[in-house]
Amino acid sequence: MPELPEVESLARFLEKRCVAHAVARAELVAFPCLKTAGVPLAALGGLVVETVRRRGKFLCLGLGGCWLVTHLAHAGWLVWRDEMPAQPARPSRNPLAFRLVLDDGSGFDLTEAGTRKSLAIYLVGDPLDVPNLATLGPEPLDAAFTPAQLDAILDRAGGAHLKGVLRDQRIIAGVGNAYSDEILWAARLSPYAACGRLDASHRAVLYDAIQTVLTAAIDDLAGLDARDLKPHKKAGFRVHARTGEPCPACGTTIAEVSFAESSLQYCPTCQTGGKTLADRRLSRLLK
Numbered sequence: 001m002p003e004l005p006e007v008e009s010l011a012r013f014l015e016k017r018c019v020a021h022a023v024a025r026a027e028l029v030a031f032p033c034l035k036t037a038g039v040p041l042a043a044l045g046g047l048v049v050e051t052v053r054r055r056g057k058f059l060c061l062g063l064g065g066c067w068l069v070t071h072l073a074h075a076g077w078l079v080w081r082d083e084m085p086a087q088p089a090r091p092s093r094n095p096l097a098f099r100l101v102l103d104d105g106s107g108f109d110l111t112e113a114g115t116r117k118s119l120a121i122y123l124v125g126d127p128l129d130v131p132n133l134a135t136l137g138p139e140p141l142d143a144a145f146t147p148a149q150l151d152a153i154l155d156r157a158g159g160a161h162l163k164g165v166l167r168d169q170r171i172i173a174g175v176g177n178a179y180s181d182e183i184l185w186a187a188r189l190s191p192y193a194a195c196g197r198l199d200a201s202h203r204a205v206l207y208d209a210i211q212t213v214l215t216a217a218i219d220d221l222a223g224l225d226a227r228d229l230k231p232h233k234k235a236g237f238r239v240h241a242r243t244g245e246p247c248p249a250c251g252t253t254i255a256e257v258s259f260a261e262s263s264l265q266y267c268p269t270c271q272t273g274g275k276t277l278a279d280r281r282l283s284r285l286l287k
C-alpha cells in the first residue's frame with residue numbers, strides 16, 4: 001500500500017504535470033470505486049487543475065471549486081501516460097479503474113490489481129467531505145507536529161502498542177504497516193511497547209525516527225517517475241518485508257509476526273532485547 005512518502009511523491013509528480021491543464025476526459029471504468037459524487041463526474045470536463053496535495057494517504061486534486069480525491073488502498077496505483085489513447089476506456093478484466101485525460105493528451109490511470117477491490121475515488125466540494133480524510137490525525141512532517149504533540153499522543157494511547165498507534169490514521173496520518181516497521185526499527189523499539197510507558201529518551205528517539213525515516217523516504221523517491229516509485233520503495237526498506245534476511249545494523253535474522261491480512265517485521269536483537277515475539281498464526285499451526 002502506498003503510504004505517506006509514496007503519496008507525497010505522487011502528489012509532487014502530478015503537480016508538475018497537471019497544474020494549469022484542463023481536464024479533457026474523466027472516465028470511470030470500475031464503477032464501485034466512486035464512493036461519493038457530490039460533484040458529478042461529467043462536471044470535471046473543462047475544469048483546470050489548480051493544485052495537487054496529499055493528506056495522509058489521500059491524493060487530492062483541486063479543480064476550480066471541486067476536488068478529485070483518491071485513496072489507492074492495498075493494491076491501487078497511479079500510472080502516468082504522456083499520451084493517452086484517443087479511444088474511451090472500456091470496462092474489462094484489466095485493472096484500470098479510472099482515467100483522467102488532460103487537454104494536452106497526457107493523463108493518468110488509477111489501477112488496482114488483485115481481487116480485493118478497495119481503491120476509492122471521491123468527487124467532492126471540499127476534501128473534508130471525504131469521511132476518512134476528515135478524521136485523520138496530524139501530519140507527522142508538519143511543523144505543528146512537535147515532540148510535545150507526540151508526547152500527548154503517547155500518553156493518550158496509554159497501554160496500546162506502538163505499532164498499532166503509529167499506523168492508526170486517526171492518531172497520526174500517513175504511516176502504515178511498512179513505515180511503522182521502519183520507524184520502530186530505526187528507533188530500536190519493540191512493536192509491542194506500551195506507548196504510555198515510554199520514557200523521555202525513548203520518546204525523543206521515536207520522534208526523531210518518525211521524522212528521519214519519512215523524510216529520507218521522500219528524498220529517496222524525489223524526482224522518480226510514478227512508475228518507478230513502487231519498486232524503489234521496496235528497495236529502501238531495512239526490515240519491512242525482509243523476514244529471514246540479516247538486520248542491516250546487527251546481522252540478526254529479521255523476524256516477523258503474522259496476522260490475518262498483514263505481518264510485521266522486526267529485529268529481535270535491536271528491538272526486543274533478543275526476545276522473539278509470539279507469532280499467533282505460527283503457534284496455532286504448531287498446536
Ligand SMILES: [Zn+2]
Binds near residue numbers: 248
Ligand atoms: Zn538488528
